[in-house]
Amino acid sequence: MVDQNLSVPKYWRKIPQYYRLTAVKCRKCGRVYFPPRAVCECGSREFDEYELPRRGKLIEYTVLRSVTSDFEKQRPLAFGIADLGGVRVFGQLVDCPNPDKLSEGAEVEVVFRRVKEDSDYGIIYYGFKLRPVKGCW
Amino acid sequence: MRNSALGYINGFAITPPGRYYDKGYRELFAEVALKALEAAGNPDIKAIYVASALSELTGEQLAIGNVLRDYAGLRNIPSIRIENGDGSGGFAIMTALNHLASAGNGCMLVVGVDKPHEVISLKQNKYASYLLDSDYEAYFGATPVALAAIMAKQYMRNYEYKYEDLATWAIKMHERGAKNPYAYFKRAAKLKDVLDSELVADPLRLYDVSPFVDGAAALVLCSKPNPNDLAIGIVNYGFGASNSYFASRNDYTVLSSVVEAAKAVGPLEGFNGVVSVHDTYSIFGVLALEALGLCKRGSALRLLNEGYFDQGGRVMVNLDGGLKAVGNSMGASGVYQMVGVVMQLRGDKPFNGLNAESAMVEDMVGVDQESVVFTLRVVK
Amino acid sequence: MAVGIVGWGAYIPRYRIKTREIAEAWGDDALRIRDMYLVEEKAVGYIDEDPVTMAVEASRDALTRAGIAPSEVGAVFAGTESKPYAVKPISSILIDALNLKRQVYSVDMEFACKAGSDAIVNLMGLVKSGLIKYGIAVGTDSSQGEPGEHLEYTVGTGAVAYVIGATNLVAEIKYTYPFASDTPDFWRRDGSPYPVHGEGFTGEPAYFRHIIGAAKGLMEELGMKPNDFDYAIFHQPNARFPVRVAQMLGFPLEKVKPGIVVDLIGNTYNASALLGLAKVLEEAKPGSRILVVTFGSGAGSNAFYIETTDLLPSRVKLARTVGEMLEDKVYIDYSLYLKYRKIIRMIHG
Numbered sequence: 001m002v003d004q005n006l007s008v009p010k011y012w013r014k015i016p017q018y019y020r021l022t023a024v025k026c027r028k029c030g031r032v033y034f035p036p037r038a039v040c041e042c043g044s045r046e047f048d049e050y051e052l053p054r055r056g057k058l059i060e061y062t063v064l065r066s067v068t069s070d071f072e073k074q075r076p077l078a079f080g081i082a083d084l085g086g087v088r089v090f091g092q093l094v095d096c097p098n099p100d101k102l103s104e105g106a107e108v109e110v111v112f113r114r115v116k117e118d119s120d121y122g123i124i125y126y127g128f129k130l131r132p133v134k135g136c137w
Numbered sequence: 138m139r140n141s142a143l144g145y146i147n148g149f150a151i152t153p154p155g156r157y158y159d160k161g162y163r164e165l166f167a168e169v170a171l172k173a174l175e176a177a178g179n180p181d182i183k184a185i186y187v188a189s190a191l192s193e194l195t196g197e198q199l200a201i202g203n204v205l206r207d208y209a210g211l212r213n214i215p216s217i218r219i220e221n222g223d224g225s226g227g228f229a230i231m232t233a234l235n236h237l238a239s240a241g242n243g244c245m246l247v248v249g250v251d252k253p254h255e256v257i258s259l260k261q262n263k264y265a266s267y268l269l270d271s272d273y274e275a276y277f278g279a280t281p282v283a284l285a286a287i288m289a290k291q292y293m294r295n296y297e298y299k300y301e302d303l304a305t306w307a308i309k310m311h312e313r314g315a316k317n318p319y320a321y322f323k324r325a326a327k328l329k330d331v332l333d334s335e336l337v338a339d340p341l342r343l344y345d346v347s348p349f350v351d352g353a354a355a356l357v358l359c360s361k362p363n364p365n366d367l368a369i370g371i372v373n374y375g376f377g378a379s380n381s382y383f384a385s386r387n388d389y390t391v392l393s394s395v396v397e398a399a400k401a402v403g404p405l406e407g408f409n410g411v412v413s414v415h416d417t418y419s420i421f422g423v424l425a426l427e428a429l430g431l432c433k434r435g436s437a438l439r440l441l442n443e444g445y446f447d448q449g450g451r452v453m454v455n456l457d458g459g460l461k462a463v464g465n466s467m468g469a470s471g472v473y474q475m476v477g478v479v480m481q482l483r484g485d486k487p488f489n490g491l492n493a494e495s496a497m498v499e500d501m502v503g504v505d506q507e508s509v510v511f512t513l514r515v516v517k
Numbered sequence: 518m519a520v521g522i523v524g525w526g527a528y529i530p531r532y533r534i535k536t537r538e539i540a541e542a543w544g545d546d547a548l549r550i551r552d553m554y555l556v557e558e559k560a561v562g563y564i565d566e567d568p569v570t571m572a573v574e575a576s577r578d579a580l581t582r583a584g585i586a587p588s589e590v591g592a593v594f595a596g597t598e599s600k601p602y603a604v605k606p607i608s609s610i611l612i613d614a615l616n617l618k619r620q621v622y623s624v625d626m627e628f629a630c631k632a633g634s635d636a637i638v639n640l641m642g643l644v645k646s647g648l649i650k651y652g653i654a655v656g657t658d659s660s661q662g663e664p665g666e667h668l669e670y671t672v673g674t675g676a677v678a679y680v681i682g683a684t685n686l687v688a689e690i691k692y693t694y695p696f697a698s699d700t701p702d703f704w705r706r707d708g709s710p711y712p713v714h715g716e717g718f719t720g721e722p723a724y725f726r727h728i729i730g731a732a733k734g735l736m737e738e739l740g741m742k743p744n745d746f747d748y749a750i751f752h753q754p755n756a757r758f759p760v761r762v763a764q765m766l767g768f769p770l771e772k773v774k775p776g777i778v779v780d781l782i783g784n785t786y787n788a789s790a791l792l793g794l795a796k797v798l799e800e801a802k803p804g805s806r807i808l809v810v811t812f813g814s815g816a817g818s819n820a821f822y823i824e825t826t827d828l829l830p831s832r833v834k835l836a837r838t839v840g841e842m843l844e845d846k847v848y849i850d851y852s853l854y855l856k857y858r859k860i861i862r863m864i865h866g
Contacts, residue, residue, distance in 0.1 A: 010272075014272055015613050016613070017273075018276075019573075019613055019614045020613075020614070020616055034385075035270070035272065035273050051616075060290060060291060060389065061287075062283050062286040062287050062339050062340075063336075063338065063339045064278070064279070064280065064282070064283040064337075064338045065335070066262060066280070066282065066337045066338070066346075067262060067280070068259060068260075068262040068263035068265075068266050068275075068278060069259035069262070070263060071278040072259055074278070074564060077277075077278045077279075079277070079279055079287075081287065081383075087385075088385050090277075090279070090382070090383060090384040091277060092277050092278065094563060095531050095563060097847070099339075111570075111574065112570050112573040112574060112577075112614060113563075113565040113566060114565040114566070114567055114569075114570060115278075115565070124569075125276075126569065126570065126610065126614075127276065127277065129277075129565070135531065135847065
């Protein structure tokens with residue numbers, strides 16, 4: 001069998017987070033955590049699932065040109081930090097060839113995209129990315 | 138008799154960092170371990186702490202301590218591998234000091250060794266990305282320099298600096314490296330060189346990024362100083378940590394783990410002496426100075442440009458050239474930093490005539506994941 | 518029991534390449550190409566888009582317009598001919614991406630470009646029989662056009678999704694009529710990256726025979742004539758075929774034009790006619806009578822008679838419209854096109 005370089009279980013476990021931005025909300029104090037964690041700052045260990053909103057504002061971004069071996073063919077990669085309903089999330093910025101045209105606090109939407117794949121025969125990883133609503137032309 | 142330090146550095150050795158296609162982990166380890174032990178008078182060692190970030194990844198070796206110890210002919214000494222990313226060195230030293238304290242007496246051997254150049258650059262970047270959150274940052278292709286770039290952007294915007302101001306870090310580090318026979322980059326750099334270099338993660342350019350290097354550095358830490366030599370003691374250390382997920386931090390212009398570590402190590406008011414900051418990227422060097430309390434928030438870059446941190450001043454920073462000129466040997470980098478300030482305190486070539494009595498070393502993991510800050514003194 | 522469309526969603530990626538740009542690369546006469554197909558430009562997905570990602574986007578919008586909870590969905594069927602995995606369905610990824618419950622019927626369907634509409638027919642059956650309350654039918658494609666071959670001028674990228682049910686319909690599907698036979702006009706062998714087609718053979722024996730067969734069959738059984746319809750939407754491999762088949766059936770051009778999208782985004786295969794329908798739903802008044810005839814090579818057609826309801830207009834603006842997505846575009850050149858479409862042989866994806 002071909003060598004599998006990307007773990008399937010490691011990805012599959014995170015599908016609710018990668019596909020739907022499923023965060024956790026503390027039952028006691030209401031704090032929302034993304035990525036999810038086991039214990040709240042207030043000490044409680046009881047959480048409810050909570051999907052982050054799919055629209056928000058861009059806080060900051062950069063463009064990475066020196067990428068890793070997995071992303072060689074996808075360079076350059078733009079990354080941004082978005083505020084989605086009060087929760088800060090880090091992700092790739094897509095459909096944005098000219099990020100310098102982005103205004104501060106630009107509106108972004110969460111989209112579903114391919115992240116990477118394990119050569120021609122292995123698993124395809126999907127996940128969320130951030131897309132400036134008005135584009136970057 | 139009361140020890141005035143947590144431990145004394147009775148022996149040390151480094152390999153000039155570089156690309157060692159002809160030497161592996163065991164050869165580099167043996168070189169520095171044996172030299173350091175000899176310099177310390179070959180004392181009995183209670184434990185060997187191996188600081189390495191990449192030994193499984195590029196050395197394809199688990200439990201590397203056993204292999205290294207065997208190769209160097211050191212017998213019956215427990216060897217513990219410490220991995221904490223590019224902060225492995227600092228944390229290995231911290232652990233060795235704790236062990237010294239619990240043992241009450243004796244010596245520990247701390248060796249940092251890493252070989253990023255067993256693999257090609259794209260792979261090095263992939264391994265560097267393991268310093269970030271694997272599931273939520275590296276998963277999407279982020280590497281530490283991307284987050285450093287975000288910090289640099291926000292810092293420069295908040296305090297109204299231009300990129301040219303930040304470029305000074307690289308220029309000054311290269312200046313220092315040019316005088317250091319142990320540096321990887323021994324050529325001075327001009328502003329034009331920095332500005333013309335390729336963008337790595339906007340706005341950071343190639344000159345803002347410390348180069349990966351293979352390297353090994355060793356320290357012999359003892360509970361009592363060597364009576365026949367200048368005694369350099371590690372007086373104290375402090376630890377700090379920040380949120381591991383970068384985006385959820387409150388302020389992207391401060392290294393909060395370093396702030397916490399500096400608070401923990403004790404009052405640094407009025408410090409004067411030599412400082413070594415972990416400048417994986419230029420911006421990390423700059424922000425570390427502020428986090429250590431050596432200057433006010435937002436002022437480090439201005440003071441750097443004014444020459445405030447140069448040799449001859451009250452606070453002399455990265456006189457060996459920092460990670461920028463010496464190179465980023467990942468797990469070994471913290472040990473190189475420690476050896477650097479020890480040489481500076483001792484006045485060993487090329488650091489003659491500094492007359493510094495105190496030193497501070499800041500070693501950081503990844504992008505402000507966690508940090509350890511050490512204070513050192515020449516102990517008479 | 519009245520069954521039909523409860524909500525719909527569409528997805529057209531942002532990038533476009535002009536057919537002129539492709540013609541220049543291959544030394545073809547750009548004006549002659551444009552005249553042959555009447556396709557100006559086609560939609561291209563970015564390097565990280567594929568039929569799965571587009572299916573997710575379209576389905577999310579369909580659920581938004583339907584105003585139902587994901588847990589109310591009992592089936593998800595995806596029709597495509599450009600699956601990223603030959604074995605591993607798009608529909609299973611949709612289950613988790615849309616947060617559907619585990620108790621859901623799911624399958625991918627293949628009948629060249631017709632499968633998206635086959636998904637609709639099948640879901641109608643499941644709804645009518647009471648097996649499910651709502652189902653999602655998806656038509657999604659990012660098919661490869663062989664570089665230097667004429668299909669490259671028209672193969673586009675897009676997806677569309679329909680929530681099918683029996684309550685709160687925005688449009689009732691009043692009748693369906695299939696027409697199929699073994700007619701090998703266009704195919705792609707297992708393991709082959711590009712399809713093969715019969716040029717002229719794809720016309721009369723395939724496209725025209727089956728679309729006319731299905732359309733006439735439906736109209737005869739219902740006793741309806743072209744006059745009885747407000748819109749006629751046909752599968753769009755290029756802009757000439759649907760206009761010609763409309764002519765042959767007796768539909769005037771102004772009833773066909775609103776459903777034509779191929780001139781701006783190319784042939785989106787399983788989305789094609791259904792994307793045309795989505796566009797028409799955005800402008801149609803309540804009580805509009807719509808004929809939709811899909812076509813898939815191999816070959817077969819599904820004809821649908823659809824009537825819009827009063828609930829339709831208020832749902833249009835609840836999500837991205839085809840109209841908006843047609844305007845939201847940026848042009849790329851042939852080299853970026855080859856890179857995004859991964860036609861340049863990549864060692865690593």
